[in-house]
Amino acid sequence: MLNYRQLHYFWVTARTGSIARASEQLNLTPQTISGQISLFEQAHGITLFQRVGRHLELTESGRRTLTYADQMFQIAGELETLLRTSPDEQPVLFRVGVADMVPKSIVYRLLAPAMELERALRISCREGQLDRLLADLAIQRLDLVISDSPMPSHLDIKGYSQKLGESGLSFFASPALARQLPTAFPACLDNAPLLIPGQDTMLRSRLLRWLAEQQVQPQIIGEFDDSALMQAFGQSGSGLFVAPSVIAEEVCRQCAVQLIGQTDAVTEAFYAISVERKVKHPGIVAITEGAQRALFTASI
Known part of the structure; x- marks a missing residue:
């Protein structure tokens, strides 16, 4: 069984960075905290801290223990707040x-x-x-x-x-890439570098079918299951990318990209x-x- 009081002493020491600061926060003597942490280490056959000069550093066991302790005491704090608050x-x-x-x-x-x-x-x-x-x-x-x-x-x-x-689809490009596009939309997509949604998305097949109907064949240089990652690559100039038209203005503003064209023939729901x-x-x-x-x- 875990001794939660000893675990709490370790947690406070790890978060504050020293036994001295932990003793001030817990209103206990440094000897008490140090002794309780030692008992915890002995009970579980681990070493939580190592001394480097005048400072304490967490060992690998200490770092793993701290990860769980963070979650445990965060939940404990939330429970305490919950119990002190009326249901309404x-x-x-x-x-x-x-x-x-x-x-x-x-x-x-x-x-x-x-x-x-x-x-x-x-x-x-x-x-x-x-x-x-x-x-x-x-x-x-x-x-x-x-x-x-x-x-x-x-x-x-x-x-x-x-x-x-649902929303229609918009195409975006970085300013530098936009200047390289030779003709009007959608003809400008032909042979242009394009980032598309991954295979598990509903949008991918609709987009590819629409491109074929427009008789344009872009160079697909990236496929992404995460829309934010696709936008990050597009923002860097790696290729054109797509996003719902309902947020087109926001995408241009946040990513510093240009709107190349829009279509309502391809929708994302x-x-x-x-x-x-x-x-x-x-x-x-x-x-x-x-x-x-x-x-x-x-x-x-």
Whole structure:
């Protein structure tokens, strides 16, 4: 069994950087803290600190232990706050999973209405692959998953998809690359370096089909499952990249890139996936109503 008091003494010492500062914070003598940490080390057969000159440095065992201790005492602090707060004053936890390919600007705009509710929400966001997020949704580790595709039919998971909206597609390039493009859009895409979404995204096949219909053949130099990473490469001038037209102005401003062209023939849709057919969570209600009222008004 862990001795949590000894672990706490180690944690405070590691966070403050010295036994002397830990003793001041804990209002204990340095000898008490040092002795308790030694007992903890002996009980588990490890060494947590090594002395380098006048300073203490964490060993590899100490660094691993600190990682877990950070999580444990953070949760303990949250629990203490929770127990001291009346139920009506406690924020509602809203756990949201976000598929990698959903642009961060879209995510922020979708979540913004939930943060403006009279009842305070504490939003916890996780980003990852859709299959993993849906698995966590199924066991109620998440309340909602925001994705660029509805619930896949091949997964044996109970879930309901609600389309939040869709947007046409815009093409962007760094100023230097934009100056090299010879003709008007979309002809300028022919033989141009292009960054595209990865194979697991819904947008990829639509985009490639549209390019073929336009009789242009860009040089595909990168495929990305993460929209932010694709934008970072595009911002550096590696190639043209795409993003939903609904955030075109924001992409130009934040990435310092130029808008090359737009099309509504290729659309990217966004979905809210939950385990409830009739949504009750106030955060989900705020997101769906906000998307229909403002973000995707023209395209739903």
